Amino acid sequence: MRVALIGANGQLGSDLLPRLKEAGHEVVPLRHADIEIADAMQVAEVLNPLPLDLVINAAAYNLVDRAEDEPDIAYSVNALGPRNLARLCEAQGWRLFHLSTDYVFGGVPDPPGRPWTESDVPQPSGGYAIGKLAGEHFVQAECSRHFVVRTCGLYGVAALRGAGKGNFVETMLRLGRERRQLRVVDDQRCTPTATADLADALVRLIETDAFGLYHATNSGSLTWCEFAREIFRLANLEVEVTPITTTEFGAKAHRPAFSVLDGRKLASVIGGPLPDWHEALAGYLASRGKFV
Numbered sequence: 001m002r003v004a005l006i007g008a009n010g011q012l013g014s015d016l017l018p019r020l021k022e023a024g025h026e027v028v029p030l031r032h033a034d035i036e037i038a039d040a041m042q043v044a045e046v047l048n049p050l051p052l053d054l055v056i057n058a059a060a061y062n063l064v065d066r067a068e069d070e071p072d073i074a075y076s077v078n079a080l081g082p083r084n085l086a087r088l089c090e091a092q093g094w095r096l097f098h099l100s101t102d103y104v105f106g107g108v109p110d111p112p113g114r115p116w117t118e119s120d121v122p123q124p125s126g127g128y129a130i131g132k133l134a135g136e137h138f139v140q141a142e143c144s145r146h147f148v149v150r151t152c153g154l155y156g157v158a159a160l161r162g163a164g165k166g167n168f169v170e171t172m173l174r175l176g177r178e179r180r181q182l183r184v185v186d187d188q189r190c191t192p193t194a195t196a197d198l199a200d201a202l203v204r205l206i207e208t209d210a211f212g213l214y215h216a217t218n219s220g221s222l223t224w225c226e227f228a229r230e231i232f233r234l235a236n237l238e239v240e241v242t243p244i245t246t247t248e249f250g251a252k253a254h255r256p257a258f259s260v261l262d263g264r265k266l267a268s269v270i271g272g273p274l275p276d277w278h279e280a281l282a283g284y285l286a287s288r289g290k291f292v
C-alpha cells in the first residue's frame, strides 16, 4: 500500500516507519514540520498530490495536564485534526488509521475490574480525553473505511532523542539515578504499552479489511507504582518506591482509576494478543541500550 504516516517523528510513528517499509509498503513520513493536521487547507495541500491508499494519523496533542489550560488547542489537534483527515480520506477513497486513548474511559466498569471492551460507553474527563473521544467520533462518522485504535501509556525508544513528551520508563530511569526514594501513584490500573509491540500489531491490522474500533495494549495490567518497581529491578537501580494516591500526586488533569483495555477483538483479527507487559518492558530496556 501507499501510506502517508503523520506523526512519523513521534514515539509510535518512529516504530511504525521501519515496520511498514519492511512489510513492503511505500511510506511518505510526515513530521509536524511537514503538516499541521489542525489546518484543513494545509492537510489537503500536502496530501492531495500524493498517490495514497492509506493515511495513518499517529500525531496528537499528548500533554494531558497542559490540555486543561489550553483545551482549544488540544481539541483542534485531537478532534478537528482527525476530522480534517477523515473528510479528505473519504473524498479521496483512502483508508484512515487513527490512534486514540484509554483515557476515554474515566468511569468504573460494571462489574469493577472488568477490562473495557470496544462496545462500552466512554466517559471522558478532561480536555485531552474529551478531544480524543471527539476525534474518534469524527473519524467514525466521516470516513467509511477507518481503523480507530485505543492504546495506553506508550513508551518507545524515539523518546531517547526527544520525540513527543517523553515516557514513563525514561522518567523513572532518570529519577532513579538521581534519587534513592520515589513516590509513585498506586491507584491507577492500566497497561503501559511498548510502541515496538504496538507497531508490529498495527502493521498486521492495516493489512486487513476488518475496519472498525479496536483496543490494543500489551497484555496484563498493573499500577504505575508496580511498573516503577519492575523498571528499577530490571535496571538494577536501588530505589525505594512508596505508593501514593492520585490525589496525593495532585496532577492537574483527571486520570482514570481503571483503564485496562480488553484486546480480544484485535487478537482475533491479527492472530493473537500483544506480548505481556513484563516481556515488553524487558525488550524495551534491552533495545534502549543500543541508543544510550
Ligand SMILES: NC(=O)c1ccc[n+]([C@@H]2O[C@H](COP(=O)([O-])OP(=O)(O)OC[C@H]3O[C@@H](n4cnc5c(N)ncnc54)[C@H](OP(=O)(O)O)[C@@H]3O)[C@@H](O)[C@H]2O)c1
Binding pocket: 006, 007, 008, 009, 010, 011, 012, 013, 031, 032, 033, 035, 036, 037, 038, 057, 058, 059, 060, 061, 062, 077, 081, 099, 100, 101, 102, 150, 151, 152, 153, 154, 155, 163, 164, 165
Ligand atoms: N503517549 C502515550 O502515552 C499515549 C497513550 C495513549 C494513546 N496515545 C495515542 O497514541 C498516538 C501516538 O502517541 P505517541 O506517544 O507516539 O505521540 P508522540 O510521541 O507525542 O508523537 C506525536 C507526534 O505528533 C506530532 N504532532 C503534534 N501535533 C501535531 C499537529 N498539530 N500536526 C501534525 N503533527 C503533530 C508531534 O510532532 P512535534 O513533537 O514536532 O510537535 C509528534 O512527533 C497518539 O494518538 C496518542 O494520543 C498515546
